[in-house]
Amino acid sequence: MSAPASATTTDHLHDPAAEPVTLDRRDGPYGEVVLRRRGTRLEIIANGCFLMDTSDGRSERLLIDAARDALPAGREAPDVLVGGLGVGFSLAHAAADARWGRIAVVEREEAVIDWHREGPLGAISGAALRDARTVILHTDLVEYLRTTTDRYDALCLDIDNGPEWTVTEDNGNLYSAAGLAMCRDRLKPGGVLAVWSANPSPAFGEALRNAGFTGVRAEEVPVARGVPDVVHLAVRTA
Template sequence: MAKFELIGTATIPGQGSELRLLRRNSEFSIKIAGKTGELMNSRLHGSEDALAELACEPVKTRPSVRVLIGGLGMGFTLAAALKTLGADAEVVVAELVPDVVEWNRGPMGMVAGYPLNDARTTLSVGDVGKLLRTEKQAFDAIMLDVDNGPEGLTRKENDWIYSPKGLQAAQEALRPDGVLAIWSAGRDPAFTERLRRIGFMVEEKSVRAHRPGKGAKHVIWLAQ
């Protein structure tokens, strides 16, 4: 079997950790230098697809629907949102690491079908937290996949997004009856209760990393 080849590195702003992009034939992998395991793999994106589908399905018939994705990753959540939503939608995607954007515009973009090229996509290079702080009643749905979940691994600053203040900001950034969807590698009952204390109605969905019904179980919180 062919081995993975390192084809790109990127520094995570404010953290100093290094992301590494690897390729093996048509398969791509992103890892954090010095840590075991993967952040993401192009073969295993069922839960990233589900994040967009679960968040966008309830709002897709609204006129001029506008949604926000925190974390571009390999582009699968963005691609699934564009597939679910109509022609008049706007999908804002915030990505902290400029190199990840360039990886998606380069050869890695083919795995998700180059969704950055879709005219409905608006790219924001920077911390999604800044958008949550400044945009008020601006989005019909917000999808957050900026780390490993409430127990962040890649960047300490991500903790704010999952804190009561961050969740309150997300609530205020939503339009009436909007949907907040949050991806996590695993369950976190305390986080579920945190969402409820903010005032959200919460559903916890178990989804698979690889479809159909295969791969690790991940969690998506749906909060309205």
């Protein structure tokens, strides 16, 4: 979500001056969500905030690959939880990798799920949704982490523009000490937490260390303008 999209801007792929065309607009429990087409790209808008588009996807793919690469060597068919379906880049990339086991995706917006199952975003996620390893969980991520007893090898979270730029106020709980403790509890020993951000956050890195994670680091994806997209990584060692 660079500046603040979760996909980086590549102006050579579309006309940035193109007028947006609204394809669907829904009012849900978390406010309004809109699917728009602008030139050749699709955009998701939540409560008037530009969230993500289909112009790139490098940082969403990095979210998945960096988590997998940080897992202990020899771990067979690791399970991954993807927090946020978005435009589908992360899910599609995970499903394209036969090394993953179960691929669970938590998405709280029914409209977003519909746009993938029955709408134009299916062009990105269709094969992944048909993959037997994939399960879509229609629920709020923070609530799911609080109530589930499932544990995963990797949590790949991309529900906000970053720890310091949340889509809704309640999402801030995910990046608090209590929220990070929930994430740690949902990981198997040696499991990896990967969090997407539209900008580097040294304070979040420190919060991860304070929550008992090790191997805390950040990987960057340069963008055409502005600060790079970032994937924050942290490991549960015990």
